[in-house]
Amino acid sequence: MSATEDHVAGRPAIDRPAAALATASRVAPPPRHLLFWLAAAGLGAALVVGLRMIGNEYGYFAGYFILQYIVLASAWNILGGYAGYVNFGAAGFMAAGAYTAIALRKATGLDLLPGIVAAAAVAGLLGLGTGYLTLRLRGVFFSIATLCLAVVLQTLVVNWDYVGGSRGAYIVRPREVPPFVSYGEYMFVVMLVLAILAVGISRTVELTRLGRGLQAIRDNERAAEAMGVPTLRLKLIATTLCGALMGVAGAPLPYYSGYLNPEAAFSLAYAVNAIAMPLIGGAGSWLGPVIGAVLLGGLQQAATVTISSALNLWIVGWMLVIFVAVAPRGILGWFRKRT
Amino acid sequence: MSDADVLLRAEGVGKRFGGFVALQGVDITLRAGERLGLIGPNGSGKSTFVNCISGDFAQHDGRVTLGGAALNGLKPHRRARLGLARTFQLPQPFNSLSVLENVRVPLLFSGQSGSATARAMHCLEQVELAAKAEKLPRELTQVEQRRLELARAIALDPQLLIADEAMAGLSHAEIDQILLLLRRLNAAGTAVIMIEHIMRAVTEFAERLVVFVAGRKIADGEPRAVLSMPEVEGAYLGKQ
Numbered sequence: 001m002s003a004t005e006d007h008v009a010g011r012p013a014i015d016r017p018a019a020a021l022a023t024a025s026r027v028a029p030p031p032r033h034l035l036f037w038l039a040a041a042g043l044g045a046a047l048v049v050g051l052r053m054i055g056n057e058y059g060y061f062a063g064y065f066i067l068q069y070i071v072l073a074s075a076w077n078i079l080g081g082y083a084g085y086v087n088f089g090a091a092g093f094m095a096a097g098a099y100t101a102i103a104l105r106k107a108t109g110l111d112l113l114p115g116i117v118a119a120a121a122v123a124g125l126l127g128l129g130t131g132y133l134t135l136r137l138r139g140v141f142f143s144i145a146t147l148c149l150a151v152v153l154q155t156l157v158v159n160w161d162y163v164g165g166s167r168g169a170y171i172v173r174p175r176e177v178p179p180f181v182s183y184g185e186y187m188f189v190v191m192l193v194l195a196i197l198a199v200g201i202s203r204t205v206e207l208t209r210l211g212r213g214l215q216a217i218r219d220n221e222r223a224a225e226a227m228g229v230p231t232l233r234l235k236l237i238a239t240t241l242c243g244a245l246m247g248v249a250g251a252p253l254p255y256y257s258g259y260l261n262p263e264a265a266f267s268l269a270y271a272v273n274a275i276a277m278p279l280i281g282g283a284g285s286w287l288g289p290v291i292g293a294v295l296l297g298g299l300q301q302a303a304t305v306t307i308s309s310a311l312n313l314w315i316v317g318w319m320l321v322i323f324v325a326v327a328p329r330g331i332l333g334w335f336r337k338r339t
Numbered sequence: 340m341s342d343a344d345v346l347l348r349a350e351g352v353g354k355r356f357g358g359f360v361a362l363q364g365v366d367i368t369l370r371a372g373e374r375l376g377l378i379g380p381n382g383s384g385k386s387t388f389v390n391c392i393s394g395d396f397a398q399h400d401g402r403v404t405l406g407g408a409a410l411n412g413l414k415p416h417r418r419a420r421l422g423l424a425r426t427f428q429l430p431q432p433f434n435s436l437s438v439l440e441n442v443r444v445p446l447l448f449s450g451q452s453g454s455a456t457a458r459a460m461h462c463l464e465q466v467e468l469a470a471k472a473e474k475l476p477r478e479l480t481q482v483e484q485r486r487l488e489l490a491r492a493i494a495l496d497p498q499l500l501i502a503d504e505a506m507a508g509l510s511h512a513e514i515d516q517i518l519l520l521l522r523r524l525n526a527a528g529t530a531v532i533m534i535e536h537i538m539r540a541v542t543e544f545a546e547r548l549v550v551f552v553a554g555r556k557i558a559d560g561e562p563r564a565v566l567s568m569p570e571v572e573g574a575y576l577g578k579q
Contacts, residue, residue: 209447212436216444219433226393226427227445227491228419284435 036203040196048189052181058305060184064256066297067191068249071198072270073277073289075245078205079238080275081283084218085134086143090246090274092150095265096123097247099157102169102254106162112190112255119251120244127243131236138221147271154266168261171254187256194252198245203286205241214238215284246274269313273297276316280323282332291331295319346371346406346530347392347499353400354387354554361387362554365401369530371498376545376562377534380574383551385534386428389501393425394418406498420449422498424491426505430484432476438463438487439472445494462490466520482513489520500524501532506540514540542566550574 051059072090080086087093100122101115108114126149133145158166177186205211213234216224225231254260273296281292296319300312327334347369354362362384369375379385390396392403394415403410405421413421433441442459451458463469466486468479476484485505492500502521506514518540525531535541541548541562548565550558552574558565565571 212440212444212447215436216433219435220431222395223427223431223433224444225415226395226419226425228416228448228495229444230414230416230448232414 033204037200040200044192044196047192048185051188052185057182057184060182060188062298062301063188064184064191065301066294067188067195068252069273069277069293069297070195070290071191071249072246072274073281073293074195074198074202074286075242075249076274077278077283077286077289078202078214078245079242081278081285081288082205082211082214082218083235083238085138085235085238086140086275087130087146087242088143088271088275089130089146089148089150091266091268091270092146092153093123093126093243093246094250094253094270095150095157095262096126096153096243097250098253098260098265099160099163099169100247101251102163102171102260105171106169112252115255116190116194116248116251119247123247123250124240124244126247127239127241128236130243131232131239134232134235134239150266150271154262157262157265164261166262168259168264169254170259173255173258187252190252194248198248199286199290201241201245202289205238206286210234210237218284272313272316276320278330280319280330282330285332288330288332295331344370346373347532348404349388349392349401350403351401352388352391352398352403354384354391354396354398360554362391362398365551365554365556367549367556367559369499369532371530372525372528373530374525374544374546375530375532376541376548377532377551378536378538378541378548379551382553384554385551386503387554388551389425389503389532389534392418393423393501416448419445419495422496423501424493424495424497424499425501426485426488426492426503428504428507430476430481430488432484432487434476436475437472438468438474438476438479441476441487442490442494445491449495459490459494462493465493465523466490482509482516485509485513485517486520489517489524493524497529499530499532501534503534504536505533506535506537518544538566 047063051063072094076087076090097119100119101112104110104115104118130146130149133142137145157163163169173183175183177183180186180189205214213224213229216227216229217231217234221231250265253265277292277296278289279292280296281290282288296316299315299319303309303311303315323330329337345368347367349365349367352362352365353360365388377385377388387396391398392410394410394413405418405423408421410418410421433444436444439456439459442462443455446455446458460469460472463472466489468483468486468490471479471483476487479487488505505521506517509517514537521531521533521544533541533544545562548558548560548562549556550565550571557574558568558571
């Protein structure tokens with residue numbers, strides 16, 4: 001039957017959505033936000049209690065190490081996993097957060113918690129600036145630009161005497177931080193709260209229209225724009241969130257180690273892990289970076305205490321090669337394919 | 340045609356790529372609910388014109404209005420919200436999202452997020468893709484992907500749909516399917532600009548025909564009259 005014949009036969013014309021009274025046959029269930037936050041708080045409390053019962057300071061160190069990467073990987077995933085813009089400059093954003101905390105401490109004497117807020121603001125603004133790069137740069141060109149940003153930041157910090165320059169900066173650790181049993185536990189709890197917040201933000205992004213818009217951008221930016229998605233605005237939100245959370249991951253770093261120099265703050269390990277962890281866990285899902293950070297962070301800690309920390313990047317490299325060959329969509333993608 | 344009847348008005352639209360003039364001084368007006376066919380040889384500027392209207396390209400000269408609202412300088416997503424939808428020469432689905440989610444995207448960003456799933460399903464029912472709502476776009480046939488493009492366009496509740504070679508590569512029966520959907524959309528009040536090389540589809544669908552050659556409009560009128568014009572035959576069909 002031709003189109004004309006059908007039209008003449010008087011079949012109903014297409015209803016425009018504004019006038020349609022339709023019932024969805026498959027309506028997705030509403031996301032369970034409260035359940036997530038309660039489960040995260042319960043798991044966090046169990047971790048704190050469990051480590052306190054073990055009573056070993058190394059447990060706090062290893063936990064901090066892994067949680068820091070959960071924040072970093074979740075932050076990377078918002079831009080790289082959801083929107084498909086690969087950020088090679090994670091170390092730069094993290095260092096921006098760390099040095100913001102140091103500068104704030106030196107200028108005002110304010111402690112870690114205000115430092116985290118300031119780090120989020122500064123690294124978020126840096127992220128916002130990076131977002132404007134997406135006006136001109138996509139794909140590998142955007143990635144190279146973020147890498148260059150990290151190099152420029154490192155050069156600035158090396159030549160900024162106020163925060164120690166190339167010599168580095170010291171922060172004196174307090175002996176006691178009541179009600180915590182040790183400074184290690186305090187830092188662990190701080191990073192635990194930040195990790196829960198980062199994962200919660202990442203999950204919220206994924207389950208809201210912001211996440212859908214970013215996924216549309218990742219799949220086809222031109223079509224997304226034609227479908228009414230404000231691509232630039234969403235990318236700016238994503239780069240700002242990504243930058244702010246990376247800065248948050250870095251802010252406690254000088255407080256934890258008591259000393260920070262540019263070489264450590266801009267370490268290649270942060271940039272590599274920030275990308276490898278979501279890819280191995282499953283990019284584009286809030287759970288993927290968590291799985292990747294726990295797996296890779298745990299393996300690196302095991303290597304550090306049994307062999308040498310020099311093996312850490314070697315492990316990450318091999319894991320990436322294995323996953324690219326066996327499970328290119330990461331652990332989550334591998335399981336979804338099999339179910 | 341009075342101003343009240345005009346949906347789209349393009350005046351003196353021009354576009355250059357470096358030294359190459361792709362479009363020059365193109366004037367086109369379109370009534371609300373009109374079916375316009377846009378034809379011309381490859382490289383004549385049809386897609387460039389469409390991209391200028393949809394906002395993919397910024398035109399160098401001229402002025403475009405939709406429903407009286409100036410489009411110049413507006414991003415494509417702002418034009419989409421004003422009621423301008425388009426499909427692409429090659430289907431451009433969001434490949435990692437299900438068919439249903441593909442249609443939900445425009446609804447989420449057009450102030451209908453509260454009922455987006457129900458409305459998306461309704462759009463899919465209208466293009467007879469509701470049964471494949473949970474599939475990924477790569478699992479659809481070519482004509483189904485074209486229908487998905489139309490479902491996304493319907494979701495925008497458009498005043499104007501630009502169908503850019505929406506029937507390229509389809510069989511005779513599949514072309515009829517797409518024509519049917521375009522006619523039904525048009526019957527609901529949406530004006531359609533059809534850019535097409537398949538003359539049967541254009542002549543069957545369009546009530547008015549515009550011909551482009553070398554970036555200029557050379558004819559505009561009733562399809563049969565336009566196709567019999569010597570300059571159209573010469574330029575488009577290659578006759579002397």
